[in-house]
Amino acid sequence: MTSVLPPFIQAASGSLGAATANALTYPLDLITTRIQTADKSTSIRRQIYTHGLSSFYDGIGTDTGATLLSSFLYHYVYSFLRELVVRRNGKSKAAMLPISHELAIGYLSGIASRSISTPLNLVTVRLQTARGSDDSSADGGASQFMGVCRQIFREEGLLGFWKGFSSNFILSLNPAVTLYLFQLYRRVMLKGKERAAPPPAHSFVGGALANSVAVIMLYPLLLAKTVVQASRKANSSNNSSQHPSIRSSIQGIYTAGGFFALYRGLGAQLFKGVLRQGTAMMVKQRIEQLVVQAYLRQRALRRVQYKG
Template identity: 85%
Template structure:
């Protein structure tokens, strides 16, 4: 039930779909990150009054770059590995694989893409939360891409760019589960030609539902990762060498607010995910349909020219 187009086409359509969805939902993404990164949270009205409307696009270029790169790598590796497994099993490209096989392929693709894009994701989180810093000098430096990179290098060294990466060993299941559930949605809800080329409405709904289930399953870890990436190393002598780990972040959130604190900002995350993943899948499917239509028209034109 997956695309039979070459890996590069799937990767290009997936990355363009993700970038389009990212641009559409970016203010929601920034609000969600700020809610996750602080225990007290901050209202939308307060953010507009204090920082202005432009603050809702802090870090958008870094995030768009990370989204394009991450999505391209994910879909390329996924489609390449899937094609390899399908050929090894002697099946057609559109054949369904078993759940363990699909999840394993998606997981491997997720790890590969996140290992390369984690630094950009980290810089994005820092840009999104820079205005929340009580240190005015830090706000000025952290409001620029180069300033954030220099800050991370100075405080934490090169390894600081992969802060929170350990969570990816579990969070990489998110895109794998999302893509698998979307394929299952196509198989159960659609028939005939629509199953191979879902209408925009079904692409949006299927992508939104699949992403929501995956997010709910892994949300506490996603929250802890954001808290870790938003945190800065203290300049005090006692804390200068201490790093906040995913485990300690989860424990701290739970200790401070109990079980429900582990789902702080879930509503905003789900709302953002519905719009982002639904739009991404819809655009991806549409681009792939246009590629197929262009190929069929080109082939028909060559046949006419050949007969002529």
């Protein structure tokens, strides 16, 4: 990040960048989720024939809300904590902190943002996998959202909205690693003014590469989390397997398909991540550049008015 702008500006630009990228890549995100949950209706042709093109946007409203909220909180907490650490160490805002500090700040920011956005993420996964299930909640609109919320509450109570949250204690390393690697890319590949304000192409490539490395490192856990959140409580009773945990999901996937099954859907996830993270970083950097340019123009105008 290493931006000298106030936390609110960084958070706003980050959330707008993430929401833009989310809207552009959402159909691919939905397909990836269905591959990860071994949904038999993952065929694109079958999906279009059965439900129409609009079905590729099931849950986009909820997911966009989760993206805006999560990204805003992440970037705000990150920039706020980083500013405190920088001041304490007597460094400039643009300085790169030691890797342990960068990762710790990113990790704490990830936990904070995911603790708030997890319920919306859970509802999104349920909406994405509702087609082809016995769920009556696949009707559309606000009634669909409320139907899923009522179903989750009926099945597992209020805490059910944080189903799979335990995985976030490790998955929160993903944005931390991504952000650190993006900063490292800027330090190694760019010089001078470009390092402080990367061109759109470098923002895209740096963000995409950083996200790809982070996803590969943590993918089995990401897969297991999606499987857990997509699972629904059966009507018939007492089998504990009706409530899979992160650990049992990983074990079940490995037992059924071996090591490579733990990377089911990785290709789609990486492709989605390249487009999403690259676009998000590019839009974020561009918004921040526009804010800086607007501030400099305003300051120049004030100087002219003062002299006049």
